[in-house]
Amino acid sequence: MTKGDKFLIGLIILISISSFAYINRYAFADVDKYISVQVNGVEIKKILYDPQLIGHTIPVQTEFGYNLIELGDERVRVIEADCPDKIDVKQGHIHRVGETIVCLPNKLVIEIKGEIKDSDVDIISY
Amino acid sequence: MRKTNKMIFISLLVSVGLALSVIESAIPLPIALPGAKLGLSNMVVMVTLVVFGFKEGIKVAMLKSTILMLVTGSITSFFYSLSGAILSCVVMYIFYRYFSKIFSLIGVSIAGAASHNFAQVSVAVLILNNTRIYSYLPFLLLTSLFTGYFVGLSSIYIVDNLRKNFRILFQKQVVK
Numbered sequence: 001m002t003k004g005d006k007f008l009i010g011l012i013i014l015i016s017i018s019s020f021a022y023i024n025r026y027a028f029a030d031v032d033k034y035i036s037v038q039v040n041g042v043e044i045k046k047i048l049y050d051p052q053l054i055g056h057t058i059p060v061q062t063e064f065g066y067n068l069i070e071l072g073d074e075r076v077r078v079i080e081a082d083c084p085d086k087i088d089v090k091q092g093h094i095h096r097v098g099e100t101i102v103c104l105p106n107k108l109v110i111e112i113k114g115e116i117k118d119s120d121v122d123i124i125s126y
Numbered sequence: 127m128r129k130t131n132k133m134i135f136i137s138l139l140v141s142v143g144l145a146l147s148v149i150e151s152a153i154p155l156p157i158a159l160p161g162a163k164l165g166l167s168n169m170v171v172m173v174t175l176v177v178f179g180f181k182e183g184i185k186v187a188m189l190k191s192t193i194l195m196l197v198t199g200s201i202t203s204f205f206y207s208l209s210g211a212i213l214s215c216v217v218m219y220i221f222y223r224y225f226s227k228i229f230s231l232i233g234v235s236i237a238g239a240a241s242h243n244f245a246q247v248s249v250a251v252l253i254l255n256n257t258r259i260y261s262y263l264p265f266l267l268l269t270s271l272f273t274g275y276f277v278g279l280s281s282i283y284i285v286d287n288l289r290k291n292f293r294i295l296f297q298k299q300v301v302k
Contacts, residue, residue: 004228008236012271016264023261 033097033114035076039064040107049074065106076110078103127294135295136174136182143170143190144197151198162269165239165277171215172235172281177288177295180219187211202253209249210242217241231285235278239270 037045039062047053057079058069067088068080075095078088083105091101097114146166155162167190175183191211195204218238221229229237243266251259288295 001232002228002230004225005230005233005236008229008233009271009275012236012240012267016267020264023264 033112035071036111036113037069038109038111047071047076060108062106062108064108065103067103067106067108069110076112077101078110081106127297131294132178132182136178136186139170139174140186140189140193143167143186144193146170147190147194148197157269159265159269162266163273165242165270165273168214168235168238168242168274168277169281169284171211172218172231172238172277173284173288175215175219175222176231176281176285180215180223183219184212184215187215205253206246206249209245213245214238214242230278231282232275232278235281236271236274239274239277240267243267243270 033049035045035047035049036043037047037058037060039060044060044062045058047058051073053071054073056071058071060067060069066080066082067078070077070079072093075093077091077093078101081089081103083103085105088101088103088108088110094101094110094112097112099112101110102108144167146169150164150166153164155164170190171183171187174186188208188211191204191207194207195201215238218234218241221234221237222231226234243263247259247263247266251257
């Protein structure tokens with residue numbers, strides 16, 4: 001093993017670790033994720049994620065009923081509802097794009113929306 | 127060395143490479159990364175490059191991946207392995223021919239393994255039309271360090287042995 005070999009090994013380790021750090025930091029950041037609150041099919045609130053909003057609660061009082069939404073760190077849940085079964089409260093947090101909390105009696109839908117990229121390939125097999 | 131000798135030796139190398147590819151698929155890896163392989167058959171391509179030269183090396187590399195496709199029957203992996211074989215062969219030849227003062231066979235083999243992975247991932251990007259697959263490259267590069275080191279070390283021993291015991295291979299002039 002010569003000096004050049006060791007240099008090459010060091011170079012490859014450096015490249016892979018630095019590009020790994022870069023990928024982790026920038027490439028997979030979900031910047032376009034937002035929470036959409038819909039009542040009776042109409043979007044009444046659109047909430048962008050913000051660290052200042054952690055722990056914030058949002059009351060939703062409509063003609064169909066009352067729900068209290070709590071924002072968390074990159075996630076959201078319903079903590080209070082006046083519907084009889086409380087399925088939305090029991091469901092807990094949601095955080096992934098496409099997940100929903102539904103409260104049928106109050107006609108409330110909370111959905112995490114965002115662009116889902118690269119959807120033209122379903123599955124890859126090797 | 128006669129032309130026939132050379133032909134027979136190259137076909138032997140190809141078959142050894144095929145056997146190594148089949149055997150290595152039976153060896154489990156401690157890490158679960160699709161696309162990460164030991165690359166044992168790279169040893170054969172390196173030995174060919176050192177003993178015969180570039181033309182024979184790329185012949186062996188292409189024959190190996192084509193026949194491996196016929197053996198295993200998976201066409202997608204054929205594209206990956208063929209592109210990887212061609213690029214790694216070119217890179218290894220350049221490293222061996224022009225930079226052999228700086229790099230030993232270990233360095234040559236690591237460069238070959240890394241470029242093999244790069245070509246594979248690039249073909250995957252082209253096939254799936256998704257540049258995010260490049261994010262997979264750092265992991266493959268790290269594994270290619272280990273496999274490349276091992277393959278290079280083994281080929282040093284192989285070439286030494288061939289120099290001692292098969293002197294006919296290193297007589298450059300071709301007798302008709």
